[in-house]
Structures are given as C-alpha cells and as structure tokens.
Amino acid sequence: MADSLLAGAELRSALAASIAISLSGAPLGVFLVLRRMSLSGDVYTHTILPGVAIAFLVAGHSMTTMIVGGLISGLIVACLAGLVARTTLLREDASLAAFYMISLAIGIILLAGGEQAEELLDVLFGDAFAIDQTSLSVIAAISTLTLCALAVIWRALIMESYDPVFFASVGGGGTAVHMAFITMVILNLVIGATALGTVMAVGLMTIPGACARFWSRDLGAMMAIAIAVALASSFGGLLNARYLDLPAGPTIIMFAGALYIVSVVFGRFGGLVSRIAKRPHLEK
DSSP states (O other): OHHHHHHHHHHHHHHHHHHHHHHHHHHHHHHHHHTTOHHHHHHHHHHTHHHHHHHHHHHOSOHHHHHHHHHHHHHHHHHHHHHHHHHSSSOHHHHHHHHHHHHHHHHHHHHHHOTTHHHHHHHHTOOGGGOOHHHHHHHHHHHHHHHHHHHHHHHHHHHHHHOHHHHHHTTOOHHHHHHHHHHHHHHHHHHHHHHHOTTTTTHHHHHHHHHHHHHOSSHHHHHHHHHHHHHHHHHHHHHHHHHHTOOHHHHHHHHHHHHHHHHHHHOTTTOHHHHHHTOGGGOO
16 A cells, blocks of 8 residues: 555656646747757757766755756856857857767766766666655746746747847847757756656657647747647656556657657648648649
8 A cells, every 4th residue: 555655656746747847848849949959959968967977976866956067067068069169160069069979978987987876877867756855846946937937038039049130130139048048948958857867858848849840830839739749748658657667758758759750740730641632733
C-alpha cells in the first residue's frame, strides 16, 4: 500500500512538473521555429552542462544552484558566440557550434573526474519520477517567470522575430530582446533537463512548435496548439513510462514524435496530404 501511494505521489509530481515545463517551454519552441533557431536550441542544451556539473560538485544536489550554474554557463557561451560573430568573419551558428563542442568536452571531463559522477549523471540525464517538492517549486517558479516575461516582451519579440532589421532601425533594442529570449530558453532547458535530461529537454520545446506550424498561421493559435501537443505528450509519455517501466524522457519525446508525424502527413498548412491535394495536375 505504501509503495502504491509513493508511486502515485511520484507520478503526480512528474505530471505537475511536465505541465509547468510544457506551459512555458512550448511557446518558446514556437519562437525557436519561427526564428529558425531549432537547432540552436539543441546546442544550448549542451552549453549548460559545465555550469550544472560545477554547481553540483560544489554544492551537491541543489536544483537552485544547478539552475544558476547552467544559466551562467549557457549565457557565457551565448555571449562569446555573439562576440566572435561580430568581431570576426565567422557566422554565429558556426561560432556557437564550436563553443558547444568545447562546453560538452568540459562537462564530460568534469563528470568523469567527480566522485559522485553516477548521481550527477542521473541529474543531467533526467528522472521525472525523482522530482521532489523543492525541485517542483523551482520549476513552477521559472515557468511562471517565463510566462510573465513573455507577456512583457511579447510585441517586441514578435517584431524582432519577423523583421529584425526594421526592429533595429526604429531603435527597438533587438540585442536586449534577443538576450532576454535566450535567457528564457536556457532557463527552461535547465528545468526541462530535470525531467527529460539534457539530450531530450529541447524536444519538448521544438517538436510541439514544429507541429503547430503545420496546423495554423496565427501566432496565438500556434501557441495553443504547441502547448496542447506538449501536454498530451507529457501525459501519454509519463503514464506509459510508469506502467510499462520505460524511461520517462524518451517516452515523452516518442509521443511528441508521433504527433509530429501526424502533423507532417495531415497538417492543414504544408502537410503531405494537403500539398498533394493542391497539385495543379490533380485538379479537374
């Protein structure tokens, strides 16, 4: 009986954390897709690795400390990549890729050298059913902060996403908006890593955003669809992971992947069925 209650509590905590991550991460994923930064989001998941590793080795299993460490590490890489892109002939994507590999190497070295490497690996690669109340509170706080920040910079972020040249020409502060957006992405990747792991965390951002792109052209509707896809993937993935004894992170992403395939085939805007039906040589 006690084991059953404990399993129920773990599932509830995992579901609550996934709901919070979905509500804040999915809208960011829509903007990543619109800004053609989906792969950059994947890169940022690995830039947080050194900061999280150092924070863990210094302060132990403290989620707040690891979030701070991951945020600092990610922002340092983002700033260095931008600096190199602005002062040399190298583009920002190439610069970011180089720093990403350096960060990954540093993180692996730190992991290999630590005495508590096995426990740290559990933290870095995620265990949704091990989320405690303190971690859940931090996740909820960052999710709420992200939604509030999005509301504040909503119009500026839309303008900077669709027409950055015009936004800069009217003194919109494009760099500040971009860095605020990157900060939110990194924060949500760090909290996502607690449930999904660093490798899978970006999946619950970008896959729902990519799905939404096939079903609507209205930004508000895309946000709603992305959140719905993320929530459905979280619920379906966690329930199956619990009762089929599967790893939670990959199972959630597999559910999101299934919804993505459905969107690719049947999506109203650019889906395979829609494109075939509109081909001129098939019209009477």
